[in-house]
Amino acid sequence: MSSIVVKGKVVKGKVVLIRKSVIENLTNAKGLIGTGIKLINSSVEYDITKSVSFKLISRTNSQTPNNGAGKVGKDSYLENNVSVLRSLGGTEEEFDIYFEWDGNDMGIPGAFYVTNLMNDEFFLVSVTLEYPTTEHDQNNIHHHDQNKIHHDHNNIHFVCNSWVHNHKCYKTDRIFFANIPYLPGKATPVALQTYREEELKNLRGDGTGKREKWDRIYDYDVYNDLGFLPSDGQEDHPVLGGLKYPYPRRVRTGRKLIHNNKNGGEYEEPDEVHYVPRDENFSNVKAKEFLELGTKTLAERVEPLLLSLHLKTTPNEFNGFEEVQRMYEGGVNLPISITANGTPSVLKFPPPHVIQESKFAWMTDEEFAREMIAGVNPIVIRLLKKEGIASPCKPLCNCIQPGRVTNEKLEINMNGVKVDEALADGRLFILDYYDSFMPYLTKINELPSAKAYATRTFLFLKDDGTLKPLAIELNKPHKCGDRYLGIERIVVLPADKGVESTIWQLAKAHVIVNDTNYHQLISHWLNTHAVIEPFAIATHRNLSVLHPIYKLLHPHFRDTININALARKSLITAGGIIEETFLPGPYSMEMSSAVYKNWVFTDQALPNDLIKRGMAVKDISAPHGLSLAIEDYPYAVDGLEIWNALKMWVREYVSLYYSEGDAVQQDTELQTWWKEVVEKGHGDLKAEQWPKMKTSQELVETCTTIIWIASALHAAVNFGQYPYGGYILNRPTQSRRWIPKQGTPEYIEMTNNPQETFLKTITPKYQTVIDLTVMEILSRHASDEVYLGQRDSLDWTADQNAKDLFKTFTEQLKHIESNISERNNNKELRNRTGPVKFPYTVLLPSSEPGMTFRGIPNSVSI
Known part of the structure; x- marks a missing residue:
């Protein structure tokens, strides 16, 4: 035991920390995460027991009558590495520590300073003090502490969970508070009020300068870090945030700005590592798992396929539904010439839940409708009102007559129920993407491979509680000569035979493309x-x-x-x-x-x-x-x-x-x-x-x-x-063809080979692999x-x-x-469960690790 024992009264504590053995950087060249990592081993430049000091701060006794800040004790150092604790967070080490602390003079601890003299940072998990309170302490608490909460007075816990860098990185000493909650003002002990305010000031920063990796500063900025492309027009890739392009704010990094001459915007210059306040980084374990999964999937899937496309050894169109299916059953062999070790690469993904019981149930109308209330985007569908049946009105040129949704068309598949009756009973619903997509369809449809509609889908609630699609309205800007005049509109009704059934499947695909993009x-x-x-x-x-x-x-x-x-x-x-x-x-x-x-x-x-x-x-x-x-x-x-x-x-x-x-x-x-x-x-x-x-x-x-x-x-x-x-096939992210019109080669192709038409309409192979x-x-x-x-x-x-x-x-x-x-x-x-026999479990609160389709994390953590 330290010689401090003989100097006076002593408070014993336990310090749990993790020395630096962490993935330092998550970089990204083209994929979600990159392949470059740097591991820093557990070696430190100095002996940690001599290079990290702690000083207790009183929550009840002030320094002087004129200075209400709590008294600060003497430096104490780690001793006796008593145990190594294996945890999900990494290798935790537990140390003893002894503080010279006379409670009669200093009062009751409520915070502490920590000073790191090492070049390496460490992760401070927690500090626990053994502090049996005396009658004097109880009176002191009653006099200074207005908090009436019931808590353990014999142990003082500090939950830290924070990286501590070399002390020169900070303008003021790093401080941690005991886990006793206090409202601000009079509810907080006077001795802690100054420290409380100072720590918040440190976290706010002064709004200037480039943030460094050790900073803990939280400030606001617009989305000026998404960049722009040399091929951009005057209004492409604007900075998001402001009156014209409103957006939530993100954490400010303070990087230098680049002026975009085309639109006058100021954009942050790119950087390999995005600043986030130091304690916002992933845990060691999560960073390692994230990196391993990302490098594995990107290296084994995206890069070989990218090379194969570049070498024109693999076409970018799926050759039938069977080739899509082989991505999950055995995999698709890629050419030997594009692999690093001379053996064939295999493109394989785990079978998605939606096809684990049936390969074709996703195509049914019932499943199409069910996923609007039990799928990945069940938050858009709404009750249809009478005024919502009419198509949005736009002036048209005379060269096209648009289709429109009518009561008669809806009633064809309503099992004898009339529209007015269904409206009164609350049995008609709509999935409506008109307002979200129509303002952008002109620009989208001028992209090289995009051919899209703004869709509205009408549904009927059947007696068995399931939804039945009644009609799909497909809208796009109509181009007359070199100008866009009004809306071209197609109404497609359900069909299960002949070319009409193919058109119906294509119409549903266009709806899902809207839904998938809106969802993401x-x-x-x-x-x-x-x-x-x-x-x-x-x-x-x-x-x-x-x-x-x-x-x-x-x-x-x-x-x-x-x-x-x-x-x-x-x-x-x-x-x-x-x-x-x-x-x-x-x-x-x-x-x-x-x-x-x-x-x-x-x-x-x-x-x-x-x-x-x-x-x-x-x-x-x-x-x-x-x-x-x-x-x-x-x-x-x-x-x-x-x-x-x-x-x-x-x-x-x-x-x-x-x-x-x-x-x-x-x-x-x-x-x-x-x-x-x-x-x-x-x-x-x-x-x-x-x-x-x-x-x-x-x-x-x-x-x-x-x-x-x-x-x-x-x-x-x-x-x-x-x-x-x-x-x-169930949730494509792109649409590349409109519904073919009679008399065109595409219509003939659709009649002769419906699968090929479907696959040429939705996301192609390379983009599928990335998605x-x-x-x-x-x-x-x-x-x-x-x-x-x-x-x-x-x-x-x-x-x-x-x-x-x-x-x-x-x-x-x-x-x-x-x-x-x-x-x-x-x-x-x-x-x-629906036709796919896939139960809705995503809101079950708990989960095991992995892809489980269940579990509610506390936060937006992935």
Whole structure:
């Protein structure tokens, strides 16, 4: 034991840390992640026990009457490497530490400084102090600490989970606080208030300079890091963020700007590594898994095929459905000449869930409709109103007569039910992509290989609870001479024989191309990834780690900033994967900006979303207070159970800290946080749409919505990507041909070879391989994932009442899992599994690692 023991009273502690043995850089040349990695071994330049010091800070005793900051103790050093703990996070080492600390003079510890003299950083996991309180301590707590929470007074826990660099990297010493929650102001011990404010100031930075890899600064910037191409026109690849192209903000990196002479925009210069605040990087384990999977799939799939196409040894068209199927059954052999080791490469993917039971059930009308309520994008379909039947009116030239949807056409397949009767009974629905795609179709259809429509699909709710498609309306700008005049419109009705059935399948494919692109650009990227990042930035800038709302929300931002930075580097960047393989090409992100103009935060709450789409109405006698328009709507049924359990947990947690009527308004950190979210993070939107944050009810609804977006909503639209979309015939990402017209060679080809026409209409082979590779990566759970109802530390808060409430929430989620499984086994609920016999499990909260089509991570983490 250290000689410190003989000098006076001693506080013993345990320090858990991880020395640097981590993938330092995730770079990316062309794929989602790159192949270059740098491993830094566990060797350190100095002896860690002599090069890392800790100083305790009092939470009860101030330095002087004029200086309220808590007293600071003497330096103490690590001793006795008592154990090596193997964990998912890496190799954790536990050290003893002894602090010289006279409680009568210094008070009770509430924070500590740590100083790293080594060149290498290390990851500080936690510090725990053994501190049995005396009667003097209890009186001291009562006098200085207004917090009434119930917590362990004999052990003080510091949950750190932070990288600590050399002390010269920081303007002020690194500080960590005990896990006792305090509201700001008088609720915080006077001795900690200065430290609390100073730490938030450090995290905000001063808004200047280029960020370095060790920085922990959270600031806002526009999407000026997606780049532009030499071939761009004046309005191509604009900077996103501002009045013309509104967008959520992302983390500022401070890189140098490049002026684009064509559009006058200022763009960040490219960099191999995108800055994210140091603690936002993936864990060691996740970084390793991410890299291994990415390099494996990209090296074994994309590059050989790319070379084969370059050498013209492999055509870029699938030769029938059988060749598509061989991608999952045995694989497709590639030429020996393109492999590094002289042996044939095999192009093979795991069989997607959607074809595991049946290879052709995806083609049925029932499955086509079912995936609108139980697929990867079940959040767009809405109740049809009478005025929604009429096609959007546009002036036309005289050279074309458009088709139109009429009651008579719809009633052909309505089993004798009249349209007016079905409207009155709430049995007609629509999947409508007209407004989203039509403004961009002229530009999209001028791309070399794109031929697309803006689609509207009409559906009827049958007596057995399933949906039946009635008609598909295909719209595109009509070109008359050298001008576009009005809309060319085709209405296609269901058919199961002859050339009409081929046209029907092609029409459905065009609908799914709309849906797939809207899903990826809007439902997935914009409505979860992009909109959550400003909340994460504002939380770190304005809510102290001591704040109870920080402790509530922080787990729901895990890995989000980092995965978004990786996406901006390779997926959504100019010329990146999305532009290369998805329908809108270079207009993809601009389209998402146009949709963001109408994004409303409160509409993201599941009940509000369902009501707005006409998929539910308020009904106090119904479960969860809503009556669903489609009783067997798997996403809504499962989602409402998750939503209500989540809201109950948040409501009860908030009530622990905001018992007084004006407590929310008096919380200075909370008010600054919300002001920044509204005015900076989402500052391009109208301020009046946001809650005013004056009551605890508004706080509960807001926090519930944030957590819902980051957890369950993201899970619902993410982890089904490969299970449904991995079979490209089921969810193509591109359309390259319009419906052939009679008298054309394409029509004759369609009549003679329907499969070839279908395959030439949708995503070709090379783009398919890229899409499937990325979807497989994004549909997997990491082995260290933290799911809804879990925390990465049992000591996430010292408040035992909060822990008890969270335990109840966890148990409720287990009950919900049982309910979902029971519904999936109920054969009367035909939408749960459908013709593909693929049960809807994506909202089961827990999961094993891998591609499981279940599991709700706490955050947008992949």
